[in-house]
Amino acid sequence: MTEFISSQRGETKMLHEGYIYSKHRADRIKTIWRCEKYQSYDKCRSRAISLNSVEVEVVVLAEHNHDPNPTLCEKAKWMETLKKEAKNSTESTRKISLRLLAAAPESVLAHVPFLESMQKTVLRARKGRYKGTTSVCQIKPKMKMLAEQKYVEIKNEKLEDSE
Ligand SMILES: [Zn+2]
Incomplete structure (x- = not known):
């Protein structure tokens, strides 16, 4: 494909x-x-x-000197989605990061960056859009809680997997 x-x-x-x-x-x-x-x-x-x-x-045209890595391909697609969503949505940086994290394919989860670096990616993608006037929308406490809960669940699953 x-x-x-x-x-x-x-x-x-x-x-x-x-x-x-x-x-x-x-x-x-x-x-x-x-x-x-x-x-x-x-x-x-x-x-x-x-x-x-x-x-x-x-x-x-020429053979690679390394193995294929479908997970990296999935991750590349997922990172682009994150950046596009960051640019086109008015959600808070944290909310986008958490939402995309919750939606990441399982194979990608093991390779996703830390939340802080995801948030930096979101901010970078948004640069130029706000031109200095950073407006961060407040998200409803309940939504935030759910997203964070989901994130903690994913993190725990990951920890269990790696044992
Ligand atoms: Zn190659």
């Missing part, structure tokens, strides 16, 4: 068979992708070409 996600900064990524690719260049017919790990310590040289036809066809 091939999926595409685009970040707030306009970068497009391709998720293909457990690997994440960054867009390198594109023309009318095709897009050339580089494995996201091309800049990492052990530089992966894998590239892929996707044909911009009705049905996306992907040709992988």
Whole structure:
């Protein structure tokens, strides 16, 4: 399965068979992708070409020097959802973070960042939207309690899993 996600900064990524690719260049017919790990310590040289036809066809040009990681793909999708929601919603930073955390796929939960760093991600995604006038909506105490309760439940489950 091939999926595409685009970040707030306009970068497009391709998720293909457990690997994440960054867009390198594109023309009318095709897009050339580089494995996201091309800049990492052990530089992966894998590239892929996707044909911009009705049905996306992907040709992988070189083998990866690492295993596929479908969980990282799921996480990438989930992080983009978080950022988009952060930008488009008026909920408080904390509420969005808790809500998305509660909605995260199980495989992603083991890899989600801490709540504080999620909140930073939300704030970063919102930068520029408020232009200095930060307005944080107050959430109803009951909603907040429920979301926090859910978060604690998830955290406890995670702790149990790792034992
Ligand atoms: Zn690779």
